[in-house]
Amino acid sequence: MGSIRVRIALATAGAVTAVLVAGCGQAPGSAPEAPESSSAATRVVTDVTGAQVTVPATITRIADAWPAHNEVVQMLGAGDAITATVLIEKTAPWLYVVDPALREAQTVFTNSTANTERLAQARPDVLFTDKSTQIAAKTTELGIPTVQLGFQNYPDLKKMVSTTADVLGPAAQQQAVAYNAYLDDTLGQVRGRTASLPADRRPSVLHVYSLNPLVVDGTGSIIDEWITAAGGRNAAQVTGNVRPVSAEQVAQWNPDVVILASSAFVAADTGAQTLDKLRADPFWSQLPAVRDNRAVINPTGGWHWDRYGIESALQLRWAGKTLHPELFGDVDMLAETRSFYDRFLHHPLTEAEARTMLAAQDPQ
Amino acid sequence: MSAEAERDAPAGVDGAAPADPWRRGRWPVVTILSVLLVATVAVSFAVGVTAYPPGTIVEVLLAHLTGRPSTVARVDDVTIWLVRMPRIVAAVLVGGALAAAGAAYQALFRNPMVSPDLLGASGGAGVGAALGILLSWGSAGVQLSAFALGLAAVLVTYTVGTLVGRGTESTLTLVLTGIVVSSLCSALISLTKYVADPDDKLPQITFWLLGGLETVTVRGLLPLLVPVLVGLVPLMVLRWRLNVLAFGDEEAASLGVNPRVVKAFVIVGATLMTAASVSAAGMVGWVGLVVPHAARMLVGPDARRAVPVSALLGAIFLLVVDDLVRTVLTTEVPLGILTALVGAPFFLFLLARGRRAWT
Incomplete structure (x- = not known):
């Protein structure tokens, strides 16, 4: 009789799962499509994987799963919109000085994991991530526009900055053009002096x-x-x-x-x-x-x-x-650093701060 | 609260453990565990960053299963249906599959230290996944290559084991070949980790090797469900024959059971389940080793009950652990770390309490 119970129990378990999974056949998120966001304007960007990602025209909440990219968002003027991040203050103390709003952001990612539930609850308008296809597949299913980015060299660094700016809007695009021009200038100058x-x-x-x-x-x-x-x-x-x-x-x-x-x-x-x-x-x-x-x-x-x-x-x-x-x-690294932070990261540094940075020390 | 009930049940049965291990316990363990599993699933839907009342959960589930309109806010709908549901279903399937496969293997190889990755299923799947990530395949491609190489590794173990054993396919040669294939696989995994870009690919490979359910998609449930259910069939159908095999191959043959056929079917079933689990959830250790021990403490070594009880216990165990992963910290600890942290002391506890369960 135990064995009959076993069979019944397993059959029930199997049936329940089968029904659940069958229900998944319907397009996910097909039921309650809330009118709140779908009516707003959108734009389409192409990410590094070639995927066409539709993002809202106005971005007010950003999730960023790529440590170094949080600074790009800050440069493009949206640092205070980061609500979910991979950073903790200890890993990038200077960035938290430059963008104090990061202290309000929840850390929901690690280098290799994502807390999808907290991410969903943070309701980001867009998620920036380096190329982790597994996490991107999940966040896309959650309805979060997921922009995968990455670069290995300077030309692709510029592309990454432009793509991010395309997501964030016209003001960000201007800043991206300025940064890319600065990078090109620097590369040209430095290479020019050492070429011979x-x-x-x-x-x-x-x-x-x-x-x-x-x-x-x-x-x-x-x-x-x-x-x-x-x-x-x-x-x-x-x-x-x-x-x-x-x-x-x-x-x-x-x-x-x-x-x-x-x-x-x-x-x-x-x-x-x-x-x-x-x-x-x-x-x-x-x-x-x-x-x-x-x-x-x-x-x-x-x-x-x-x-x-x-x-x-x-x-x-x-x-x-x-x-x-x-x-x-003729290059004064203190002055160069201070002007870079002022111009691109919206945070003027004191001379002492710049000195600390050049010595690779954490902020005092 | 479910954890408490879980603890109560073994204590109750254990106190009244019969002298004859073949006698059925007096408690309807399967029924109790089934109810417990359903309760754990219900609680798992409710707990998390936001706690939801039963009404909201039922409304969301019904809306998606029947296509009825619902009034639940989109963020709650996403959380319940797209975040929690796939994780809960996957935890139940993976936990149940690994524990059932482990129980079957421990009976088949007459060895309590055996886990479902004995013949190289996890190692092979690990190589497949690491390779897929290294070659920048999509998430479906990574899963598929993990599944395929998991099966291939066991096939290699079985073929080589049979060849080395000169056609007799003794259990010992099979187990030893499995160990060889597994370490070969872990060397290959280390090699892919070595050549992987540490800023880009390495975190992904590490993530996969530590296991986790947060990336299981709703669409990804079907490729998990089908092999697990298909693999469960031979285990359930043949489980009484596993008891006969416990007497040794010759005795089993004299009792009219063909040990080769039983072995082959159980290995195929367990491998299907393990490879599917590992390719969906990564390497989640300890479930397949510890849970069958707990099951045998509850119901004794009779495979007829130990296999289904293991499946149910495994499902409950992994579900509870994944709930912890989901809720305790704001960032997630990889599942495989937590199953080891919970599983290893629990295993010691089991060892200290009842050697009787196996010997």
């Missing part, structure tokens, strides 16, 4: 992402692109971003310059403290670049200058001045 350098005057540069484990950035990355533009060569003969390498390889590459990303700082140490430790380290202290004080700290602002973000525009000049002070004597 012969190979033997291009220092080899090791960009260290992490010291322990030892991880560096190789060719085929935006890091390689700015090193080259600034008149250097990438010392790391590996392909791609964030590649683990051995100390032996580093010794063999024998870089002329070592650039430490803020992610390479040891625990709670500042950049300066990390450099001190490096000079005391048995391996690193033997490396000529470290021994002869050619190891430097990469600045970090609202987002890491050295990685995939809009402040890469500042990185280009900084790298040029760091590798070739004689060619970039």
